[in-house]
Amino acid sequence: MGVEICVEGLTKSFGRQVIWQDVSLTLPAGEVSVMLGPSGTGKSVFLKTLVGLLKPEQGSVKVAGRDITRLREHDLYEVRKLFGVLFQDGALFGSMNLYDNIAFPLREHTRKSESEIKRIVLEKMDMVGLIGAEGKLPGEISGGMRKRAGLARALVLDPEIILFDEPDSGLDPVRVAYLNQLIVDLNAQIDATFLIVTHDIASARQVPDNIGLLFRRELVMFGPREELLASDEPVVRQFLNGRMQGPIGMAEEKDAAQLEQELAQIDDGGPADALTPRLLPGPGITRPPRWEAIARREAKLHGTGVADA
Numbered sequence: 001m002g003v004e005i006c007v008e009g010l011t012k013s014f015g016r017q018v019i020w021q022d023v024s025l026t027l028p029a030g031e032v033s034v035m036l037g038p039s040g041t042g043k044s045v046f047l048k049t050l051v052g053l054l055k056p057e058q059g060s061v062k063v064a065g066r067d068i069t070r071l072r073e074h075d076l077y078e079v080r081k082l083f084g085v086l087f088q089d090g091a092l093f094g095s096m097n098l099y100d101n102i103a104f105p106l107r108e109h110t111r112k113s114e115s116e117i118k119r120i121v122l123e124k125m126d127m128v129g130l131i132g133a134e135g136k137l138p139g140e141i142s143g144g145m146r147k148r149a150g151l152a153r154a155l156v157l158d159p160e161i162i163l164f165d166e167p168d169s170g171l172d173p174v175r176v177a178y179l180n181q182l183i184v185d186l187n188a189q190i191d192a193t194f195l196i197v198t199h200d201i202a203s204a205r206q207v208p209d210n211i212g213l214l215f216r217r218e219l220v221m222f223g224p225r226e227e228l229l230a231s232d233e234p235v236v237r238q239f240l241n242g243r244m245q246g247p248i249g250m251a252e253e254k255d256a257a258q259l260e261q262e263l264a265q266i267d268d269g270g271p272a273d274a275l276t277p278r279l280l281p282g283p284g285i286t287r288p289p290r291w292e293a294i295a296r297r298e299a300k301l302h303g304t305g306v307a308d309a
Ligand SMILES: Nc1ncnc2c1ncn2[C@@H]1O[C@H](COP(=O)(O)OP(=O)(O)OP(=O)(O)O)[C@@H](O)[C@H]1O
Pocket: 014, 019, 037, 038, 039, 040, 041, 042, 043, 044, 045, 046
């Protein structure tokens, strides 16, 4: 069913450089959340802090009720088993074929027999559409296939939480669309809690239940997708619409006079724009019960009837 992650008052610095401070949010169990933010705002640092690879200066990260910022190394190791992580480049071993790469966590962390390992590896390769590519080396396949192989490897220990660090980076728009569908389908099938760091606004608008935005060392907002898409908070609006006009500048911040002038000039229909439809799980995949609640929430926001969700 996935587990909840509850972050409270989290602050992370490197030396005198504060990356973000006082971040509080809850990633609801089994839901998909996306974290956005301009480059360098500390999204990857946030993922690493959630999994206990980096220690925050203040605050707590409760995973299934246990504060991982206070665990000893041995207990942290146990909690980390709840996580699957998809790194940007898939982080595959270049000299191992896909089968061995995907089998690696099972051989390292379990005492399963090779026949059991084979069953699991082929099941996960099937889930991500890689059957037939077992013998390929990472260098022989496309970036999209490498991501899917990384995802299959993140799945083999049946994680309760999956963290995705820019799963769409370096992929063409069609591959991104396939990957997004795979993420939505997987979430419906395994019901784990997903957190995705991405720069791709189209994905952020369609895929998640919740969206968060980091800017100027703070979490500007975190909440249901449809609330952020309809928000008139200037940073949220600028980022979700990918515009130059707004508080976010080339070097992150703009001066107040320029900002005021730009905001006065924006005439874009504003937050009343149509809500981007949510990406639904593919045919034959049973939708988790929360989908009905989401459809009701979105319909209410639009003052329309419940969509066929
Ligand atoms: N181990 C580290 N030691 C010191 N500084 C670090 C470390 N890791 C990250 N940083 C700094 O933290 C800041 C945030 O980096 P991070 O990679 O999390 O940003 P990001 O939002 O993921 O960026 P991008 O969108 O470009 O990938 C950067 O200034 C980076 O240099």
